[in-house]
Amino acid sequence: MAADLLEKYGNNVTELTLIPSSDGVYEVTKNGALIFSKKELERFPELDEIIDIIES
DSSP states (O other): OHHHHHHHHGGGOOOOOOOOOSTTOOEEEETTEEEEEHHHHSSOOOHHHHHHHHHO
């Protein structure tokens, strides 16, 4: 997903951080705000879903 986002947004991405975690945690933040949490929703995000959130 990170590669897809970098390909789509190119130089418009000022920061992209992947932090390995345990217990199946997968969280996506935008400008420091949590925009998706696998732990809360009990599922992985779809790429289009993340793009929609980023662009909103």
